[in-house]
Amino acid sequence: MQQTSICFNKIKKDYLRFIKSQETATEKFKGKEKMLKSFLIPTCFWIAKKANNKKPYIVGLAGGQGTGKTTIASIIKIILEKYFKLKVFKISIDDFYKTRKERLNLSKRIHPMLMIRGVPGTHDAQMMLNFFKKVKSNNFKKIDLPNFNKAIDDRFPKKNWYKIKEQPDVIIFEGWCVGAKAEINKNLKKSINSLEKVNDKKLIWRKYVNQQLRTKYNDLYSQLNCMVYLKAKNFSMLQKWRLKQEHKLRLKTKKSSSLKIMGKGEVINFMQTYQRITENMFKKMPKYASIILNLNSNHQIKSAIYKTK
Numbered sequence: 001m002q003q004t005s006i007c008f009n010k011i012k013k014d015y016l017r018f019i020k021s022q023e024t025a026t027e028k029f030k031g032k033e034k035m036l037k038s039f040l041i042p043t044c045f046w047i048a049k050k051a052n053n054k055k056p057y058i059v060g061l062a063g064g065q066g067t068g069k070t071t072i073a074s075i076i077k078i079i080l081e082k083y084f085k086l087k088v089f090k091i092s093i094d095d096f097y098k099t100r101k102e103r104l105n106l107s108k109r110i111h112p113m114l115m116i117r118g119v120p121g122t123h124d125a126q127m128m129l130n131f132f133k134k135v136k137s138n139n140f141k142k143i144d145l146p147n148f149n150k151a152i153d154d155r156f157p158k159k160n161w162y163k164i165k166e167q168p169d170v171i172i173f174e175g176w177c178v179g180a181k182a183e184i185n186k187n188l189k190k191s192i193n194s195l196e197k198v199n200d201k202k203l204i205w206r207k208y209v210n211q212q213l214r215t216k217y218n219d220l221y222s223q224l225n226c227m228v229y230l231k232a233k234n235f236s237m238l239q240k241w242r243l244k245q246e247h248k249l250r251l252k253t254k255k256s257s258s259l260k261i262m263g264k265g266e267v268i269n270f271m272q273t274y275q276r277i278t279e280n281m282f283k284k285m286p287k288y289a290s291i292i293l294n295l296n297s298n299h300q301i302k303s304a305i306y307k308t309k
Contacts, residue, residue, distance in 0.1 A: 004041050008033075011082045018078060022071055027244070031300050039301045040072070043228065043291055044079040046306060050226065051086060051170050055136050058223060061174040062285065063230030064278045065271060066241025067295060072230065073174045080170055089135075089168040093175030095148045096123045099155055111205040113195075117153065118273050119209045120177060125216035132223040140167040179227045180277050181284055182214035192279070195272035206276065213277075229289035230301075231282070235275060237297060243267050 015036060019029050029035075051057035061076075063069045073090050080086045097117045098106065106122070107115035114122060127146070134143055145162040146155050188206045191197035200206055232238050246267055286292050289307070296302040 003045070004037055007041050007044075007079065007083045008037055011036075011079050014078050014082055015075060018074060030298065035301055036075070039293060039304050040075050041079060042304065042306075043293070044076055044084065046291065047076070047170065047226070048080060048084040048086065053169055056089075056168050056171050058132065058171045058173060058225045060178045060221065060224040060227045061172055061230075062176065062178040062180070062227065062281065062289075063295075064232050064235070064238040064281070065176055065274060066238055066243075066245045067230040067232055068241075068299065069174045069176070069230060072228075072293075073172045076172060086169040087166065088170045088172065089162075089164055090172040090174070091145060091162060092148075093123060093128070093173065093178055094150070095146050095162070096125075096128050097148050097155070098122055098124055100153060110208055111200070113199055113205045113273065114208070116270065116273050118176075118270070119277065120180070120212040120217045121209050125212070125220055129216075129220050129223070132220070135164070135167065135171065136223075173224065176274060177217075177277050177281070179221050179224065179229070179285065179289070180213055180217070180281050182210050182218070183276075183280055185210070192276045193272045195269060196276070209277070226290040227285070227288065228291045228293065229281075229285045231286065231292055231294050233295070233297060234282075235279060238278065239268060239271055241299060242271055 016032070019032055023029060047057070047059060059076075061069055061073050063072075070092065073092075077088045077090045080088045094117075097103075102124075103115050103117065103122055107113070116122070124146075131143060131145060134141070143164040144158070145164070147161050148154075149156050185207075188203055188210060191200070196206060232241075243264060286305075291307070292305040293301045294303045294305070
């Protein structure tokens with residue numbers, strides 16, 4: 001407990017500054033101190049104990065849409081850097097989305113729904129795997145990684161990409177489907193929502209996505225050293241949070257006709273592409289995640305479960 005207090009005092013200023021940057025005039029974070037002391041500092045002690053300085057320790061951080069993965073990952077980075085003096089690099093699986101052009105080709109070749117970014121198969125899996133291999137190499141050289149701009153639904157130009165100049169001690173790899181596992185094929189037969197029922201009658205899309213999870217993404221996720229899972233109560237809760245997130249994006253981005261910010265109907269539709277994997281993760285992820293952070297309906301962490309492995 002004393003260690004937690006010392007850590008809290010050391011990072012408090014940076015933490016509060018970051019939280020303030022995430023708040024809007026109408027939406028303020030509640031229970032800021034409790035979230036840090038009761039959950040995120042203990043999570044960082046757990047990670048720091050496991051990290052060794054010989055090779056980067058890769059933390060997978062997953063949770064449904066709108067659970068606050070990016071915010072939590074940023075806070076964990078602040079704590080690990082400021083208190084534990086570790087070199088931390090944070091990136092989202094979203095940054096590895098295929099370009100609009102690549103997804104267009106995929107949608108013509110396999111299924112039209114693959115134009116919609118999100119599901120396994122719409123990321124550059126080989127690029128992610130190469131990144132993990134390069135970053136763990138004893139002969140480390142600087143790495144450039146893509147930076148995805150959701151407002152235009154495409155990558156930023158290369159001059160805006162991430163540049164890793166020295167080997168990190170910890171990598172936080174966050175994303176809604178990080179660590180997801182494939183379903184058994186017979187489960188794919190029944191449509192989970194209207195989007196699947198209407199647009200994927202022949203099961204081509206869901207079989208393709210599931211096969212990606214079984215192969216390339218399975219290889220990718222085997223590179224992770226641990227999994228932190230932000231667990232929401234149900235899928236409708238995630239839809240509510242995702243709508244809030246889109247509203248926030250609209251407030252932060254200047255109005256422009258070229259921006260791809262979604263309305264309510266589009267968000268609900270978009271999230272139906274995520275539903276099958278998200279609901280499978282609700283069931284499966286608690287069995288193999290290293291740390292489960294349970295969220296209440298107010299978007300706050302209410303409890304944490306740590307696995308001993």
